[in-house]
Amino acid sequence: MTKLDELISILTKEHVYIQMHNYPDQDALASAYGLQALLEIKGIKSTICYNGQIDKFNTLKMIELLHIDIYNNKEFSMEAEDEIILVDGQMGNVNMVNFIGRKVACIDHHPKQEVLEYRFYDIRSQIGACASLIAEYFVENKIEISMEIATALSYGIKMDTANLSRRASDLDIDMFCFLYKKADKDILFGFDNCSLRKNDLIAYQEAISNLKLYGRVGIARIGDDCSEAIIGSISDFLLTVSEVDFTLVYSYRVGGLKFSVRSESKTVDAGKVIKEALSGFGDGGGHATMAAGFLPNLNTKQEIDEMAHLIEQRVIEMVIKS
Known part of the structure; x- marks a missing residue:
């Protein structure tokens, strides 16, 4: 059986959620699409x-130009018996909310967390982009891929591997x-030309002004209420x-x-450093x-x-010791 065959075999519902x-x-x-x-x-x-928000302009352009239907958790009602497939994340990650349905499967490229709840999982942390795993499902099952899906998946790989230069x-x-x-090469080119908005430049200015070595x-606080996307881009x-x-x-945001x-x-593992640095206060x-990581419940300056x-x-201290 292929990975896709294994996934299909464990699903019991005619409709599932891709989280x-x-x-x-x-x-x-791209992976979900x-x-x-x-x-x-x-x-x-x-x-x-x-759950949460999409705050990067070129991601919003993907949704618009490729006609991708997605829903925030406020826009649908899920039941406890509904089946969920997680993509590009796992339960136990700080950025994956626990929806009420059953997490029956997981497809991801991050370090493996607890997997006992899943009936099926394909977690390969040595792969640079989750979109590559989904693309492989098309190839190994000899399934024809549309131009829209190919455009989305290639852009997902391009962005998560920094043009095939990082962890590719x-x-x-x-x-x-x-x-x-x-x-569609024209659409791919269009995505690259809409990655920043005018307000984002203020955050870059803050980073340059506040950079400490x-x-x-290199450490920089870039002001308040910066989007997830721009914090990562500046990093x-x-x-x-x-x-x-x-x-x-x-950046200080959402409390x-x-x-x-x-x-x-x-010699320095970014994931381990931020997880240990936030230990006892937050998670990462x-x-x-x-x-990435988040430290919650901060209310005063x-x-x-x-x-x-x-x-x-x-x-x-951790980086210098490494």
């Missing part, structure tokens, strides 16, 4: 859903080559500074501090090269400043 993480990015959206098409071919209807495995490269030939560690941006190979970028971490050091995790300083010091 993305709380702030869906291009890879999560591709999986929805595969399920449809096998006679299973599905609803793509998430042989599978990512092979699947991107396969998909790119079938994708500790050895090869990537600061990693291009020649003196930096580890970045910590954060807490949101952190984004990047590492180019072979991710890949060795890119990770003094609390925010004190906790920000503590997390900075914990990160600096």
Whole structure:
């Protein structure tokens, strides 16, 4: 049996939910969109859903131009017996809310969490993009892929691997080559030309003004209420500074501090660093090269400043020791 055959065999409902993480990015959206098409071919209807918000402009353009139907948790009602397939995230991750339905399957490329609840899982942390796993399902099952799905999946791979330069495995490269030939090049080009809005430039200005260097560690607080997407983008941006190979970028939002971490050091695991740094106060995790975390329940300026300083010091100490 192929992975797709295994997945289909464990589903008992004619309709399932495909759940993305709380702030869906291009890879999560592409993976859910591709999986929805595969399920449809096998006679299973599905609803793509998430909790939180989509706050990156080019992700919104994907939804618009590729006509992807997705639903926030406020827009549908789920029952306890409904079946959920998780994509690009797992239960136990800080950015995956626990919906009421049964989490029967998981397709992901992040480090493996607890998997006992799933009837099926395909979790390969050595792969750079979840979209590559979905693309492989099309290939190994000899299923024709539409231009729209190919466009979405190739863009998901492109973005999560930073143009195949970050954590790109042989599978990512092979699947991107396969998909790119079938994708709409004009739409892909259009996505790249709408990644920033004018207000985002203020956050970049804050990052440049507030950047602090500790050895090869770059840390920047970029103001309040910055989107998940822009925090991650600035973390990537600061990693291009020649003196930096580890970045910590954060913003105060939704009652807490949101952190984004990047590492180019072979001895420093970004996911482990942020998880340990937030231990006892919040939660975090991710890949060795890119990770995120959240520290909740901060209400006063003094609390925010004190906790920000503590997390900075914990990160600096761990990175310097590594």
